[in-house]
Amino acid sequence: MVLEELKMSRYVQNIRGVVNFEITNKFASHLGTIVGNYVGPEKRVVVGRDLNVPSQMIKRSITTGLMAAGVDVIDFGVAPIPVIHYSREFYNANVMITISKSHLRPEDVDIKIFSDHEIPLEQRHADKVSWNQIGTLRYVHEYREKYIKGVLDEIDVSAINKKSFLIVLDCEGGDMPFAPQLLHKINCETVLIGCNENTLEGDFPEPSPKRISLVSELTTAIGADMGVLLDNDHDRAVFIDQNGNMIRDQTVLGIFAKYILENNPNGTVVSSVVASQSVDEMVIKNGGKIIKTSVNTVLNEIEDSEAIFGGDEPGMYVFPEFQNCFDAIFSVMKMLEILAKKDTTLSKLAREIKEYNRTVFTIECEHDKKYEVMDAFKTKFESGEEINVVDGVRVDLEDSFILIRPSRFEPLIRVYIESKSAEKLQKLTESVQTMIEKV
Structure with a gap:
């Protein structure tokens, strides 16, 4: 336990x-x-x-x-x-x-x-x-209608109504009516998957590759505007564009942040040390300030810094004007508002956010060796490189970053590497693996 x-x-x-x-x-x-x-x-x-x-x-x-x-x-x-x-x-x-x-x-x-x-x-x-x-x-x-009314009061219902979107929705949480009811109220035709108690035996409560593939295929088959998958807690969302392509969570972060900064110039955006370089660049380009904090303190930092938006992987987004909570349902409504008001598609929105080569993996490491690995990694880069130790050790290079975080409860080191060069990503990956395994 x-x-x-x-x-x-x-x-x-x-x-x-x-x-x-x-x-x-x-x-x-x-x-x-x-x-x-x-x-x-x-x-x-x-x-x-x-x-x-x-x-x-x-x-x-x-x-x-x-x-x-x-x-x-x-x-x-x-x-x-x-x-x-x-x-x-x-x-x-x-x-x-x-x-x-x-x-x-x-x-x-x-x-x-x-x-x-x-x-x-x-x-x-x-x-x-x-x-x-x-x-x-x-x-x-009565809380059900209270939440639904709260969402509708915060989004541009009129703009969405005019578009009559067709949405494929996989809500693993089962018979929780909130997302389907809201989509109905904003004039969206919705095809539902998994939104009942008859979920498959052994299914995990978060979007699996099998379920993502099913939503992707159905989205393209019926010509839907967007596919969405929610986890059982409805605090995580996965977005599929009209062509059946899953949108990276870091790209979705960028889409939301860009839109909100357009209406709130000079605002603060909060994410964790896992955040992509593309999110940093997009926020700065649009006149905002980016704060990268610990994975475990994103919500706390959003409140403390009075941020206009925040989020983290995997697919968790916060809209403080509504509530300071990871809210996948509101995220879906906000994405539809963006599509409607900009009269565009999700694939076009995604193309506006740069995507860099990125890999995430784990390496087995005994608990008593974790801090030794952290110290060795920090020592290797502490001269001349920008280092963030708010959560693990993140090293920002000229066109790349490396982040290693010890798992709190499992004998694992989590590694995140991103580079603008695919060749450099491969070299950095091999180098980090070798260094950790030696320690």
Whole structure:
């Protein structure tokens, strides 16, 4: 089981483990009571989940634990993270908890706890209230229309309505109606894939090559304007152009940033150290400022710097004018607004953003060797090169960059290399692999 703490615009604590082995009902109930002790009796906590059956079981156990601590629980049922995040303050909730199928392993479940302050989650005794102080449980539904109205108020509905777009949508989250309902309300004809509970056995909750290929083929076959794939949490989106080509997430970052900077000159854009050189160049060219921060603190930096836009891989985008949360649903609506107002296609938008040769891979590395690798890499480049150590070590060369980041929980080093020259990319890749393997 893994406990990860990330300081974002709020504290987000992510607990991941195998259902019924590491994340048991007893563990989940105890966790709920620990959180409830922190929140305090008669306070409110919002909970929600994806369609995964284990997520349903674990959410119920967490709920009973919260109630045992005297906390009132507001249950959103099956709802995506951005929708829960958008509506949490409407219910005056102090904490938000979501449960979903892990992107890493099918037997794992992810529990995410969002709060204004860090919650101590060490194993300890949990205090339960007396029988007449047990918290209440309330199921709510009005948040759905609240979110949909909020999205429609933030985009140019009139411009999109006139285009009558045809969209292929794969929403792995299952029967969560938000994206299809919004597309219907803005006059888009939509072909749905996977937007029900009958997902394939063994499917991962994020866009797989098989699913991307299916959406690509269908998009071209029916002459759709765009294909879109959402993950089960609806905080990640993959875009397919009208020709069936998947658009790189770094290119999508550039498209969004360029459009928003046109309407907000001199604004700040935030991404992580993973960001492509093309994003840097595009932001600067359009009069903006780019901030590259840790992968784990993108949301926090967006709030602190009052950024106009932010995002990160894989396919996670933030529009602060709407909410400071990775929101794939709003990202789709914003992309349609751009297509409509510019009267263009996604492939043309993508061609306006430079794409450089790029590779991402992992190398096995024991935990006790990781910092030795980091130090050796930093020492090799520290004279004369620009080095960023906010998250791993990133070295910016004249026309390339190398980033190595140690995995927090796996015996791996993650490597990102980008170059404007395919030949140099190959040489840098071989050099980095050799250096790490020697250490």
